[in-house]
């Protein structure tokens with residue numbers, strides 16, 4: 001009898017540990033992300049590969065340059081918090097209030113930083129040539 005109770009407790013504990021690990025891995029920082037959303041009025045361009053880890057580790061770009069969660073106009077997202085997809089808040093079809101349309105949100109985020117860097121003579125991050133970010137579209 002006692003043993004049975006113990007078994008059940010071990011099982012429950014194992015369940016919790018499984019959950020905890022699941023939550024932890026969900027916030028693992030991916031090496032690379034392929035940005036390919038659906039829901040655009042027209043999907044004209046191919047997917048974009050982002051060297052995700054390289055941006056923070058090598059290029060020293062803070063997570064908060066790209067990830068945010070606004071509260072009273074302030075970005076309250078911090079490293080370790082769950083990461084939502086940009087498309088959860090930025091609608092691919094239209095601007096909602098001051099929340100940019102998905103395509104514009106990405107372009108503003110990626111291109112303005114790159115443009116600033118290039119103008120300042122710091123490297124050659126792409127912001128003009130579409131093909132430096134967008135892959136060829138699969139037919």
Ligand code: HEC
Pocket residue numbers: 035036037038040042043044045046047048103106107110111114126127128129130131132133134
């Ligand atoms: C710095 C990188 C970057 C550059 C340069 C860039 N884009 Fe994008 N663009 C993105 C990202 C990231 C997305 C989001 C992709 C997605 O959601 O599938 C995107 C989305 C789009 C979309 C909407 C989604 C789709 O596939 O149709 C269009 C249209 C688009 N870009 C056109 C352009 C054009 C035209 C140029 C060149 C003048 C360009 N982009 C240059 C990063 C870039």
Ligand code: HEC
Pocket residue numbers: 026027028029030033035050052055056061062063064065066067079080083084085086087
């Ligand atoms: C240059 C911009 C940029 C930087 C810097 C950046 N990220 Fe990201 N991250 C992204 C984009 C874009 C995605 C994909 C979002 C999407 O698909 O909607 C992403 C995805 C993620 C995901 C995966 C979410 C999922 O759906 O699986 C995690 C976790 C994450 N980032 C954490 C971090 C952490 C932690 C840092 C800082 C150490 C960081 N990111 C730095 C742009 C960035």
Ligand code: HEC
Pocket residue numbers: 066067068069070073084085086087088089090098099100104105106108109
């Ligand atoms: C939890 C919801 C949410 C998520 C997830 C989110 N955004 Fe936003 N984003 C907002 C809101 C709300 C604003 C408007 C903030 C304001 O102007 O007060 C905004 C503003 C922006 C702006 C304009 C800010 C500026 O500096 O002018 C850009 C660019 C942007 N988001 C890009 C992204 C990208 C890229 C991702 C994914 C990596 C993303 N957002 C994920 C809610 C979100």
Ligand code: HEC
Pocket residue numbers: 048049050051054055059061065066106109110111113114117122123124125126132133
């Ligand atoms: C706050 C600054 C910042 C933001 C935001 C940013 N980048 Fe970059 N990016 C850089 C820097 C720095 C480099 C390296 C430039 C160099 O050394 O020539 C770079 C380089 C690149 C390169 C070429 C080299 C490589 O490693 O692949 C691509 C492609 C790229 N970024 C895509 C993106 C995309 C897509 C986004 C938006 C989701 C983005 N970046 C957002 C700073 C940024």
